[in-house]
Amino acid sequence: MSSNPLDKLVDIGILKAEPVAHDEYEGLVRSGRMRLVDASNENLAFESRFDLAYNGAFSLALAALRRHGYRPGNRYVVFQALPHTLGLGPDVWATLAECRRRRNASEYEGYLDTDKQLLSDLISVAGLVLEAVEKLDPPRKT
Numbered sequence: 001m002s003s004n005p006l007d008k009l010v011d012i013g014i015l016k017a018e019p020v021a022h023d024e025y026e027g028l029v030r031s032g033r034m035r036l037v038d039a040s041n042e043n044l045a046f047e048s049r050f051d052l053a054y055n056g057a058f059s060l061a062l063a064a065l066r067r068h069g070y071r072p073g074n075r076y077v078v079f080q081a082l083p084h085t086l087g088l089g090p091d092v093w094a095t096l097a098e099c100r101r102r103r104n105a106s107e108y109e110g111y112l113d114t115d116k117q118l119l120s121d122l123i124s125v126a127g128l129v130l131e132a133v134e135k136l137d138p139p140r141k142t
Helices: 005-011 022-039 046-067 076-080 090-109 116-134
Strands: 015-017 070-072
Touching (some): 005 070, 022 116, 046 090, 046 116, 076 090, 090 116
Antiparallel strands (some): 015 070
């Protein structure tokens, strides 16, 4: 039995082990970068900026998980895996988890609190995720 926490999540069916494809990884990183640039545009509506920053962070976190050879069974695990994929601490994934909670409230209940401090924090931690992803070696083209 592996001591790798991500392998343990495979054992219980939360993750699947799956080799990463170069083009998939590069596409996720490119999408995350572009969304973070757009999220910083203060001319956009709060909701748009929040969606862009959240989805940019998700795309980058997913790229990191995929780079390590795993595919999630559920969206929630992507941020929770950040300590194991990028070495990012609880301050990062706790902010992202709160943003996920609010995003879900917006998507499923039609309400998004226009918390400007949370948006600022989201953009900041998404930037940390981007910095960490940029330190990963990209997968080889096959």
